Amino acid sequence: MKRLAVFASGEGSNFEAIAGACAEGRIAAEVVLVVCDRPAARVVARAAAHGIETFAFDPKGYASKADYEREIVALLDSRQVDLVCLAGYMRLLSDVMLDSYEGRIINIHPSLLPAFKGAHAIEQALEYGVKIYGVTIHYVDRTMDGGRIISQQAFPYEGHDMAELEAMVHALEHELYINTINKLIAESRI
Numbered sequence: 152m153k154r155l156a157v158f159a160s161g162e163g164s165n166f167e168a169i170a171g172a173c174a175e176g177r178i179a180a181e182v183v184l185v186v187c188d189r190p191a192a193r194v195v196a197r198a199a200a201h202g203i204e205t206f207a208f209d210p211k212g213y214a215s216k217a218d219y220e221r222e223i224v225a226l227l228d229s230r231q232v233d234l235v236c237l238a239g240y241m242r243l244l245s246d247v248m249l250d251s252y253e254g255r256i257i258n259i260h261p262s263l264l265p266a267f268k269g270a271h272a273i274e275q276a277l278e279y280g281v282k283i284y285g286v287t288i289h290y291v292d293r294t295m296d297g298g299r300i301i302s303q304q305a306f307p308y309e310g311h312d313m314a315e316l317e318a319m320v321h322a323l324e325h326e327l328y329i330n331t332i333n334k335l336i337a338e339s340r341i
């Protein structure tokens with residue numbers, strides 16, 4: 152059984168999809184740790200409901216990003232984490248995390264990268280009037296939403312309803328994250 156950590160900052164619907172799939176045996180892995188940089192975020196309560204250990208911290212309580220990332224790396228090491236899944240974790244990682252875990256950290260992003268990087272991808276794509284939307288999962292490097300792409304899925308949408316589009320993107324994200332973790336396991340890439 153592979154051991155996963157999920158990093159999130161907010162709602163945690165991707166966390167929920169991954170943890171649920173693990174619990175139901177649809178992924179041959181276990182979520183052993185959740186890391187969250189906003190202690191009041193919904194994902195913290197979701198992790199508690201699953202009984203999953205959570206490191207919820209306030210970055211303002213640390214002198215630097217390197218300081219809290221050293222704590223995170225120590226936790227990942229001691230829990231023998233095989234794969235770190237960023238799922239709406241809205242912070243760039245520093246050398247501390249990447250020096251230890253590069254190649255074992257993946258991220259999900261709600262656009263067809265390299266288009267629409269950043270925190271407002273769905274909104275920007277809708278404003279732009281794109282006709283094909285999508286979701287990307289990629290390895291994480293030192294850049295925002297950069298790194299080699301592992302999987303992508305697209306769908307056509309010509310409506311103008313942000314809530315409807317968001318729901319479609321999130322449903323696709325959940326499916327793609329589960330399939331991508333399974334693919335990495337099946338190909339012995341973790």
Ligand code: GAR
Pocket residue numbers: 159160161162163164165166238239240259260261268269270271272296321324
């Ligand atoms: C997801 O749509 C994810 O792709 C996005 O944040 C959302 C988190 O939702 N990430 C990014 O935009 C990264 N640049 P969730 O908390 O419900 O999983």
